[in-house]
Amino acid sequence: MxxxxxxxxxxxxxxxxxxxxxxxxxxxxKVLRIIGFNRSWVRGEGAYLWDKNGTRYLDFLANWGxxxxxxxxxxxxxxxxxxxxxxxxxxxxxxxxxxxxxxxxELTKRVPGNLDTVYFxxxxxxxxEAAIKFxxxxxxRPCTVHLTKSFHGLTTGAxxxxxxxxxxxxxxxxxxxxxxxxxxxxxxxEARLARRDVAxxxxxxxxxxxxxxxxxxxxxxxxxxxxxxxxxxxxxxxQSGMGRSGRFLACQWIDGLQxxxxxxxxxxxxxxxxxxxxxxxxxxxxxVYDSMDRAIVHACTFGMGNLAMAAGLxxxxxxxxxxxxxxxxxxxxxxxxxxxxMVPRFEFLKGVRQRGLMIGIxxxxxxxxxxxxxxxxxxKIDENLFAQAIVIPLLDDxxxxxxxxxxxxxxxxxxxxxxxxxxxxxxxLGALEDVMVKLxxxxxxxxxxxxxxxGHALTAKQRENRSAIT
Ligand SMILES: Cc1ncc(COP(=O)(O)O)c(C=O)c1O
Numbered sequence: 001m002x003x004x005x006x007x008x009x010x011x012x013x014x015x016x017x018x019x020x021x022x023x024x025x026x027x028x029x030k031v032l033r034i035i036g037f038n039r040s041w042v043r044g045e046g047a048y049l050w051d052k053n054g055t056r057y058l059d060f061l062a063n064w065g066x067x068x069x070x071x072x073x074x075x076x077x078x079x080x081x082x083x084x085x086x087x088x089x090x091x092x093x094x095x096x097x098x099x100x101x102x103x104x105x106e107l108t109k110r111v112p113g114n115l116d117t118v119y120f121x122x123x124x125x126x127x128x129e130a131a132i133k134f135x136x137x138x139x140x141r142p143c144t145v146h147l148t149k150s151f152h153g154l155t156t157g158a159x160x161x162x163x164x165x166x167x168x169x170x171x172x173x174x175x176x177x178x179x180x181x182x183x184x185x186x187x188x189x190e191a192r193l194a195r196r197d198v199a200x201x202x203x204x205x206x207x208x209x210x211x212x213x214x215x216x217x218x219x220x221x222x223x224x225x226x227x228x229x230x231x232x233x234x235x236x237x238x239q240s241g242m243g244r245s246g247r248f249l250a251c252q253w254i255d256g257l258q259x260x261x262x263x264x265x266x267x268x269x270x271x272x273x274x275x276x277x278x279x280x281x282x283x284x285x286x287x288v289y290d291s292m293d294r295a296i297v298h299a300c301t302f303g304m305g306n307l308a309m310a311a312g313l314x315x316x317x318x319x320x321x322x323x324x325x326x327x328x329x330x331x332x333x334x335x336x337x338x339x340x341x342m343v344p345r346f347e348f349l350k351g352v353r354q355r356g357l358m359i360g361i362x363x364x365x366x367x368x369x370x371x372x373x374x375x376x377x378x379x380k381i382d383e384n385l386f387a388q389a390i391v392i393p394l395l396d397d398x399x400x401x402x403x404x405x406x407x408x409x410x411x412x413x414x415x416x417x418x419x420x421x422x423x424x425x426x427x428x429l430g431a432l433e434d435v436m437v438k439l440x441x442x443x444x445x446x447x448x449x450x451x452x453x454x455g456h457a458l459t460a461k462q463r464e465n466r467s468a469i470t
Contacts, residue, residue: 013052014040034456035388036396044071047417047424049401058427060414061401065208065239065358068267069318070417076270079314083306090306099309106316107279110248113258117285119278120303124238124265125153127276128202131234131261132157132175133298134280135200138287139232143177145192146202149209149406150180152236161202164209164407183207183214186221193229200261201226202234205250209406211353211360211413216254223257232284235259238276239358242267243319243418246329246356253355260284269311270318277312324418328356331416331425335359338429346436347371348386353411357418361432363387363410374442381454383408389450390435398431 012019017038021029032038039057043050047070049057059067069076083090090097104118119130132144146152146161153159154167160175162168177197181189192198201222206213226233240250241264251257261280269275289295318324332354339352339361347366352359363386365375378385387404390412394400405411416424438446 009042013042016040034453035392037401046070046072047420055399057395057399057401058416058424059401060416060428061403062415062417063271064266064403065244065415066266067271068242068244068415068418069270069315069324070419071271073270073314073318075318075321076272076311076314079310080272080307083310088306091302091304097304097306097309099306099313100304103309103312103316104277106313107264107277110316111262111279112249112252113260113281115260115262115279115281117280117282119280119285119298120308121276121278121300122274122302122308123153123276124236124263125155125158125276126300127238127263127265127278128152128158128161128234128236129155130278130298131202131263131280132161132200134261134278134284134288135232135234137290138284139199139230141197141199141231143179143198144175144200144202144234145179145181145189145198145231147204147207148180148182149207149212150202150204150236151207151209152202152204152238166407183212184218186218186225189222190225190229193225193231196229198229198231200232200234202236204236204238204240205254205257206240206245206355206358208239208413210409210411211358211405213353213355216257219251219254219257232260234261234263236263238263238265239415240355242315243324243328244356244358244415246325246332248319248325250355250358268315269308270315273305273308273311275308275312319418322419325356328418331418331420331422332356332359334422334425335414335428338425339432342429342433342436346440348375348439349436357414357416359414359416360405360411361390361414363390363412370442371440374447378450378454381451385450385454386410387412388453389439389446390432392449392453393435393438393446394431398427398434400428400431 017029040052041049042052047059049059100120107118108116121127121130144161148163150161150163152161157175159168159171160178163180179192223233235251237249247253251259261278263278265276268277288298336352336354343349343351347368348363350362350364352361366372387410391402391404394402403413405413
């Protein structure tokens with residue numbers, strides 16, 4: 001019998017969580033059930049998802065920033081279709097794939113400095129792994145410096161650069177000699193670089209965790225220090241790149257900033273095919289691939305596949321043809337103005353961190369007595385809890401997918417596709433306003449939901465404490 005994927009999807013609809021729980025990741029299913037993300041999706045198009053009841057949702061989670069061009073973009077689908085319909089062979093292995101060469105040329109045209117060479121892989125974390133190895137090979141030094149609250153991926157090397165202890169717990173020791181420095185701490189950075197064993201300083205120009213926008217002055221000072229101590233700068237644009245910030249790369253907001261290595265992934269392939277890229281100078285590349293017997297000393301079997309390369313070229317085409325950098329800036333400004341206009345009305349709402357369509361909405365301690373008590377109560381249960389009081393009703397009551405921006409930060413992040421309509425912005429702003437109105441009534445139904453989830457948080461914490469003891 002021929003394989004019928006649609007029949008499989010129809011048959012498992014609604015039962016997928018049980019099946020996933022049994023054979024893939026039961027703990028994740030538990031989380032999905034608690035926060036109400038256990039919906040049965042049947043369709044995705046542009047910025048929208050539909051569940052099996054036909055309800056339309058606005059997807060501002062966008063698979064953690066992958067769907068920068070929306071789902072099922074016709075240009076990207078069209079490029080993939082052409083590859084599938086073509087006889088042209090991919091992955092010959094001993095070959096120089098032409099689409100890879102063209103995509104590499106197109107990427108190098110768009111990045112700052114003289115970065116003329118690209119290594120392709122299949123994910124963000126792999127792009128970072130390559131960057132770590134390239135910087136070690138180029139400098140002959142073993143260590144890296146990263147920033148607190150950084151996130152660069154979860155394979156062992158990238159995890160060594162993770163600013164969040166809870167990700168590392170249980171997997172240490174990781175790569176030796178890495179140091180975390182707080183953004184802004186130039187003295188600490190200089191003291192560390194002065195030991196002259198640091199191959200690279202690794203940073204996200206806009207930290208995904210918390211949407212923390214690093215300042216121009218800070219990053220230019222870091223660049224001076226890196227040049228002084230001959231440390232390379234690795235710029236992680238995996239989330240902030242490909243137009244997300246309103247420039248092709250977020251580091252391009254800073255005149256004169258020229259990282260030595262740039263990592264891209266997520267939106268690079270427009271959401272269809274995994275793809276990562278590590279872009280650097282030929283001189284650095286030559287230190288890695290330094291003799292014929294080392295011509296593929298760093299490589300991966302599935303790198304440079306025709307589907308991924310075609311999707312990458314299509315994504316760049318969409319970015320240019322739809323004028324998405326300008327649109328990201330204009331739409332981002334509309335979000336900012338709308339959110340800032342609400343700040344004086346709502347005690348919990350503190351402000352917005354925004355560059356293009358990378359947006360963090362900040363919440364914090366209120367002033368009035370009763371709301372202060374509510375704030376203290378939820379934070380006592382779990383510092384991660386308050387942001388869920390925004391994310392959950394946005395989904396349940398307003399059908400909008402968003403995310404908490406990191407561990408123990410009362411910030412909600414949205415990563416809308418760059419080509420959304422003004423009506424989508426208004427949908428979100430109206431929803432946020434409604435959630436705020438309801439949360440400012442304490443006690444009230446909005447808080448009851450939170451306390452229910454808080455019970456689960458408490459048991460998770462108790463379990464953590466227990467395992468720390470045994
Ligand atoms: C800034 C940044 N770097 C690296 C990664 C890791 O990418 P991947 O999940 O594709 O390994 C992510 C993923 O969220 C990210 O946001």
